[in-house]
């Protein structure tokens with residue numbers, strides 16, 4: 001949204017609907033795809049070499065192939081095509097049209113890509129029942145929904161699974177900064193906000209009491225106007241994970257410390273939760 005600088009909110013508010021990123025917007029999705037595929041950072045998707053390290057771990061947590069796997073919020077399909085290569089049949093779902101188009105392209109080009117079916121869809125409206133042998137929700141997608149929507153998304157994923165099938169959810173438990181705000185700026189040739197060269201102001205705000213984290217970007221253009229977008233996260237404390245999944249009709253079977261095989265603790269920065277329909 002375009003605003004005069006004097007109209008900007010001094011501090012970002014988590015999940016402010018006026019500026020929260022619309023992942024399903026075609027222009028945003030096209031710009032996001034660039035970030036997903038950029039091998040200089042792990043901003044939207046992780047770099048391919050990291051994904052290649054994750055896939056063997058994921059395969060150990062999934063049923064033996066061939067299984068029907070739902071890659072929920074698949075982004076450009078980087079995990080999906082690798083799971084297909086291991087023998088799974090993967091339904092890859094994401095709300096972003098450009099990232100789904102990329103996943104479809106990969107599926108056409110890659111060996112075993114025929115086992116990937118990628119389509120645009122919103123997890124908040126997922127309506128499949130008893131269909132999948134497993135589902136994955138990878139790279140901090142769950143916390144990007146407001147708290148009141150997280151249970152609904154988990155519940156829909158659970159309903160889409162066959163009884164006893166695993167749901168694997170990667171959750172970030174804490175941001176990599178202390179409480180408060182960190183600001184920086186740069187002049188960039190393009191960003192999620194524009195394809196033109198502009199000044200980009202970046203802030204991250206960690207509110208420990210609310211347990212939220214916001215990344216706000218403000219583009220300042222040559223004519224003095226600004227454009228703002230942010231992504232918010234509603235984080236869950238380690239001890240509260242089982243209750244979150246229970247509210248969604250799921251039973252937590254294991255919580256791992258990040259992508260390791262070790263159990264998560266309250267000190268974990270991120271966890272992989274393995275849950276099943278109860």
Ligand SMILES: C[S@@+](CC[C@H](N)C(=O)[O-])C[C@H]1O[C@@H](n2cnc3c(N)ncnc32)[C@H](O)[C@@H]1O
Pocket residue numbers: 023024043044045046072073074075076077078079093094095096099121122123124137138139140141
């Ligand atoms: C951080 S990216 C992770 C993508 C992918 N899992 C990966 O690791 O490469 C978050 C993804 O969630 C998708 N997303 C956000 N809200 C969604 C929704 N309501 N339904 C489906 N996908 C959504 C975005 O479009 C984006 O591709």
